[in-house]
Amino acid sequence: MEFADNTLAGRAARGAYTRKPAWLRVQLQAGAAFGEVRKTLDSSRLHTVCEEARCPNLHECWGKYKTASFMILGDTCTRRCRFCAVKTGLPRGVDGRHGQAGLDHDEPRRVAEAALAMNLVHVVVTMVTRDDLPDGGAGMMAATVAALRLAVPSISVELLSSDLMGNRDSIRSLAASGADILSHNLETVRRLTPIVRSRSDYDRSLAFLVTCREFAPRALIKSSLMLGLGETREEILATMDDLRAAGIEILNLGQYLQPSRLHAPVEKYWTPEEFAELRQQGIQRGFRHVEAGPLVRSSYHAGEQFAKMTNMTNIG
Numbered sequence: 200m201e202f203a204d205n206t207l208a209g210r211a212a213r214g215a216y217t218r219k220p221a222w223l224r225v226q227l228q229a230g231a232a233f234g235e236v237r238k239t240l241d242s243s244r245l246h247t248v249c250e251e252a253r254c255p256n257l258h259e260c261w262g263k264y265k266t267a268s269f270m271i272l273g274d275t276c277t278r279r280c281r282f283c284a285v286k287t288g289l290p291r292g293v294d295g296r297h298g299q300a301g302l303d304h305d306e307p308r309r310v311a312e313a314a315l316a317m318n319l320v321h322v323v324v325t326m327v328t329r330d331d332l333p334d335g336g337a338g339m340m341a342a343t344v345a346a347l348r349l350a351v352p353s354i355s356v357e358l359l360s361s362d363l364m365g366n367r368d369s370i371r372s373l374a375a376s377g378a379d380i381l382s383h384n385l386e387t388v389r390r391l392t393p394i395v396r397s398r399s400d401y402d403r404s405l406a407f408l409v410t411c412r413e414f415a416p417r418a419l420i421k422s423s424l425m426l427g428l429g430e431t432r433e434e435i436l437a438t439m440d441d442l443r444a445a446g447i448e449i450l451n452l453g454q455y456l457q458p459s460r461l462h463a464p465v466e467k468y469w470t471p472e473e474f475a476e477l478r479q480q481g482i483q484r485g486f487r488h489v490e491a492g493p494l495v496r497s498s499y500h501a502g503e504q505f506a507k508m509t510n511m512t513n514i515g
Contacts, residue, residue: 220468222493223454245269245309268323268359268497269310271343272302272336276327278397280386284458285327302332307343311350321505322347325359325497330398334372335363341376348377355379355505357421359497362399362407370407374414380449380505381411382421384497385442388434395428395463405445412446419487419508421449423497426474428455429466435477439484448487449508452477453495469493 275290276283314322324343329336337360344356357380363369374381385404386392392401412420422442426435435452442450452474457465469477474491481489488508 219456220470222471223456223468245306245313268325269313269343270325270327271306271310272326272329272332272339274327277330278328278399280397280399281395281463284462289331290327290329302339304339304342307339307346310343311346314347314354315350319351319354321355321357323357323359323497326361328361330361330364334369335361335366337363337366337369337372341372344376344378355509357382357505359383360407362404365403365406365410367410370410371414374411374418378415378418379509380419380421381415382423382449382497383407383411384423385438386423386425387428388424388430388438389441390434391428391430405441408442408445408447419448419505420446421451422447423451423453423495425453425455426469427465427467428463432473432477436480439481439486443484443486450481450486450489450491451495451497452481452489452491454493 273290274286276285276287277289279287310322310324324340324347326336326340340358340360344358347354347356356376356378358373358376358378359382360373362383363373383404385401385408386396386399389401392399408420408422411418424435424438430438439450454469454474455463455465457463471493474493474495478489478491481491
């Protein structure tokens, strides 16, 4: 399948950029806690995937749960996926230079201090894809885990990584960080991967997850899918089977939302009832936890997920 004419005129003719259904309308919650999170992030000069990816749950997570998903290694991704709002290009470091020499090596400390200031008990650290770096950024991810453990010894950490181009040494470094959850998003079904995921590969992503399990047998392994790009129910179920075969324990399913008219169009809005049915399919296939719903994203209720799976009670 190839997407139809994606010019503005073509999209308008197809009705590809239309009003969202009622179940996707979000009530904003911008109270005192939201302001505290914003102030902490701004003063720490940190990026969040919440803002960069235009997450619909930003106000809920910041305002109600006082949580955020830190995005390290800059704000510029080296891939140009057709679903993603994060800007793309050749990243520059804090000194204005490209590549590894421009990495902000103080970033792990600032993430840790922000987590401490926000009184977090669970933190998600994600990254822009950095194919320009020899290790894909794995070393900085591991350094961030170390800084978090030093600042908040009891904190649980989830790393949401790129595929690191399948480099086993880089994956080993990530796994050796001691993160509680290692996550990489498959994003979509096999047929649509070459269309919407720039320079990515379905089997390489699965292999990444298998390698995480190999190098970190005690960590939880997690992945997420976006629905609405043109996949069928049968393709979703087949993808679930592939993920289970790769050893995935946690699966998130959410609705793809078109960030702008320049991105891939929404082909279908899956209903809450359809998500509920897919969740049951996932549970029947043996996933230990399945989060499924129109507004679910990779880091949605991540702390609560971890608490449930480890019988912890201190994550609110």
